[in-house]
Amino acid sequence: MNQSTSLITKAWNYMKDHQEHVTADPYRLHYHLMAPVGLLNDPNGFVFFQGRYHLFFQWNPFETNHGKKFWGHYISDDLIHWKLTTPALAPDQWYDKDGCYSGSAIVNDDKLYIFYTGNVKNKHGDRESYQCLAISKDGHHFYKEGPIIHLPDGYTPHFRDPKVFYKNNSWYMVVGAQTQNLESAVVLYASKDLRQWTFQGKLAGSADFGTEGLGYMWECPDLFELGDSDILIISPQGLEPNGYYFNNIYQAGYLSGSVDYASVSYEHGEFNELDRGFDFYAPQTTEASDGRRLLIAWMGNAEDGETQHPTAKYDWVHALTVPRTLEYKDGKIRQHPIEELTKLRTSDCSHLHVTLKDEEKKLKYPYDNTFELQLSIEEWSASRFQIMFGTTTFTYDETTRTCTLERMRFDQKGIEKRHCHLSALSHIQVYKDTSSVEVFLNKGEETFSARIFDKANEGHITFRTEGHIAFKAHQWKLKT
Numbered sequence: 001m002n003q004s005t006s007l008i009t010k011a012w013n014y015m016k017d018h019q020e021h022v023t024a025d026p027y028r029l030h031y032h033l034m035a036p037v038g039l040l041n042d043p044n045g046f047v048f049f050q051g052r053y054h055l056f057f058q059w060n061p062f063e064t065n066h067g068k069k070f071w072g073h074y075i076s077d078d079l080i081h082w083k084l085t086t087p088a089l090a091p092d093q094w095y096d097k098d099g100c101y102s103g104s105a106i107v108n109d110d111k112l113y114i115f116y117t118g119n120v121k122n123k124h125g126d127r128e129s130y131q132c133l134a135i136s137k138d139g140h141h142f143y144k145e146g147p148i149i150h151l152p153d154g155y156t157p158h159f160r161d162p163k164v165f166y167k168n169n170s171w172y173m174v175v176g177a178q179t180q181n182l183e184s185a186v187v188l189y190a191s192k193d194l195r196q197w198t199f200q201g202k203l204a205g206s207a208d209f210g211t212e213g214l215g216y217m218w219e220c221p222d223l224f225e226l227g228d229s230d231i232l233i234i235s236p237q238g239l240e241p242n243g244y245y246f247n248n249i250y251q252a253g254y255l256s257g258s259v260d261y262a263s264v265s266y267e268h269g270e271f272n273e274l275d276r277g278f279d280f281y282a283p284q285t286t287e288a289s290d291g292r293r294l295l296i297a298w299m300g301n302a303e304d305g306e307t308q309h310p311t312a313k314y315d316w317v318h319a320l321t322v323p324r325t326l327e328y329k330d331g332k333i334r335q336h337p338i339e340e341l342t343k344l345r346t347s348d349c350s351h352l353h354v355t356l357k358d359e360e361k362k363l364k365y366p367y368d369n370t371f372e373l374q375l376s377i378e379e380w381s382a383s384r385f386q387i388m389f390g391t392t393t394f395t396y397d398e399t400t401r402t403c404t405l406e407r408m409r410f411d412q413k414g415i416e417k418r419h420c421h422l423s424a425l426s427h428i429q430v431y432k433d434t435s436s437v438e439v440f441l442n443k444g445e446e447t448f449s450a451r452i453f454d455k456a457n458e459g460h461i462t463f464r465t466e467g468h469i470a471f472k473a474h475q476w477k478l479k480t
């Protein structure tokens with residue numbers, strides 16, 4: 001069953017017709033992937049195929065809110081320069097008519113296989129979901145084979161986001177699910193030929209977390225080996241805020257442990273959030289051509305009032321994070337901005353040795369909202385250290401061993417904050433790109449990702465300290 005090209009062409013033409021308006025927005029990012037028009041959410045189908053990286057994304061081209069999703073499509077040779085190409089999937093069949101929802105891609109027999117969820121609202125207004133397959137020989141045109149998995153007994157239609165991988169001579173798929181008791185879960189399927197899939201059972205779920213549980217639905221699961229651990233990334237819905245943690249509407253994080261595929265069981269520890277900022281959800285990983293485990297996430301979050309995004313008036317909302325390399329160290333995932341990003345540095349840079357004692361220093365730099373900043377701390381006997389640019393403030397409070405990121409609310413009605421604990425601060429790396437910021441602390445021990453809508457050229461980067469601190473600072477203007 002081939003896709004009707006008319007809907008794909010309609011989306012593509014709509015994008016072209018709106019390009020001038022969208023790109024006039026001063027909040028467009030320079031080195032992040034964004035909605036070309038309309039709304040973008042999850043990264044999908046991140047894969048290396050025939051010498052290039054393909055990255056698909058949940059896309060509602062026609063509106064800046066959620067709706068009938070397409071799979072938008074970016075391609076790259078080097079993970080930093082991306083080219084938008086025609087959408088891979090349009091919601092045009094009975095089994096995906098209300099959205100080609102999230103999923104993954106693998107390469108088999110030199111063909112690209114994509115697995116996604118067909119989202120359907122039936123005539124009674126109820127949700128149906130089908131796990132579907134589409135195949136491409138050239139990486140551009142996709143042939144839909146239709147549903148390969150129907151809803152199993154014991155689960156509600158909140159059953160979606162298939163992630164496929166190869167392990168122990170078999171194909172496996174994890175799917176985000178909700179049991180009929182309204183508990184979140186991840187289920188496992190196995191296949192020899194990628195078309196016939198057998199249900200293996202529930203691999204993990206809310207019930208593993210005692211009476212408190214862990215939400216009512218786990219979206220976008222991703223299972224892979226990292227270091228000596230089996231990591232399961234999940235995006236749970238329904239967690240209550242817990243002090244500094246779980247303060248976004250939905251969370252994204254991981255479990256680590258050991259999977260026994262034969263008995264379909266997973267011994268794992270606690271749930272850890274992957275990012276401490278405001279905008280990070282539905283991350284997806286892939287294995288790079290050189291074996292690195294790469295992660296990219298939606299730099300947004302569900303139901304956070306898309307209409308309030310200042311970019312909506314330019315007919316686009318949302319972006320993805322920079323790609324990150326994952327490392328598993330001391331029982332914890334660390335995220336590093338991919339090395340390739342150093343190619344974005346220009347010769348327009350400053351390298352300083354700074355010593356501060358109860359004072360403020362402004363970095364004399366023609367701050368244009370797009371830069372990379374790195375600080376290596378050499379001496380520390382301070383109770384507080386702050387970095388400020390535009391309306392963003394990052395604070396490390398030594399007395400409580402707390403990091404805080406502050407930003408102006410999107411509706412401009414005051415400041416909002418996110419926090420995390422960190423036992424000491426030794427290194428800070430900041431990627432600023434017009435309306436986004438990503439902060440990596442202690443070489444990826446913690447990260448904060450956020451969209452920031454402040455004015456360009458607001459002056460300086462200011463460092464402020466209470467107590468004594470000495471550090472090396474490097475700042476680069478990045479290619480735009």
Ligand code: FRU
Binds near residue numbers: 041042103282
């Ligand atoms: C996560 C999610 C997925 C779903 C997709 C729809 O953000 O809700 O579970 O497949 O977005 O766009």
